[in-house]
Amino acid sequence: MTGMNLRGPRTIVLAALAAVGGLVLPAERMEAQTVAGKAYGTYVNALGVTAQSPVATLPSTGGMSVGDAETFGVPSAIDARWLTAVTTGAADNPVSSSQSTSELENVSVLDGLITADIVTAIASSSQNAAGAASDAAGSGFVNLVVAGTAVTTDVAPNTRVELPGVGYAVLNEQKQTGDGVTSSGITVNMIHVVLQSLTGGGCTLLGCLPGVLTTTGEIIVGSASSRVN
């Protein structure tokens, strides 16, 4: 980046043009930059209960935050041990970054419908002179079992699994935000169960109408998010 050199006559002319004509000369970016980060082990809004394990939240100017618990459970919804949520980052010029991780062990969702030895969510975002980017690399499961079927390979992002009679689950759910130039963010939810029930519908002499699937709750396991802008 170049600043103004006020020593030469050519530069004086340019400066005058800038003052009169609004010509923008190159200058170092001075916009305030912010970061965001959040991580938690589980969130439950189901079966008449709303509960969340300790949350780590990064201040907008950066720093570090930790939320952990040795155990966390909501009967019939979620049971887990060794929950650790950490978020760190710093807002800086020209480089800002935010990193969040969420981990749980011995996870059981909906009385064993989904189990895993370890669930790990990682969200990383950074911004430098080349642009802004985010990724979820390192996120994964150890010994994941869904409805009695062992998942022996890495789960692709946003893998949807139907759970008959319950709803469905999105595994390794990832949502990206930002323009990739001045901002970027990502939210990773390793297990996102959407609970549904069939309401309405029925048959009369005139015919039958189908019921409507209604969302009745959700359970999130292993959530990490980060953003820079």
Added chain:
Amino acid sequence: MHKRRNIPLAVGLVAAALVAWSCDREPAPVSPLATEPLFHIFPGEEVACFRLTGGGRIDKPEPPILMPQPKNTPDSRDFATFGFQARPNACNVPNGSGQIEWVEHNPNAILGGFSFHGVVNWFVEVEDHYGDTGNPKNGCGRFAGNDGRVHGRNGQRFENVSFVVEHACDRGEPGVGRDHIRICLGTANGPECELGIADYRRDGILTGGNIQKHKLSGSGA
């Protein structure tokens, strides 16, 4: 909430205390203006004028030549995750501040795996053993403390645990496949960690997350 108890480290773990060195190299003492605790700066270490933040995951040990490392398979618990912020208290002083969280998932590690929380008291700059990237925005820090607590998966807890992050290196973005880190527990001495004289040591090239070097004058950490 568990009660905290002062319990010395179990078999194989060294009690945290001031370490008496008797190595051949005479470390340079820090400025008499430095506040307690007093750390020595060894050859290869320099006072720093930047800070680091980082978080992520490592799986396989650092290879002799820098190259991206894969995650272990989905049936393996052999990996560690971390998050930290660390900085010198001012430009060109070794006294530092910050925190680190480290989670070891391998059931064959000490204590059957553990969660560690450490408070940073010391921060210096070190060289990257993989070589300089040539970009001044990259670099490595070393930070340590004597105030750490460990919670083992076997139920045991320990306090006043010494630790050193022998190196945390930013080699560019994204951090995966580039950035790398090494930590030791049971010592706050970087050279001891480097030589493998520690009760726990783990290192790796990041398989997730990022380590970032920031200006010291910025906000946040």
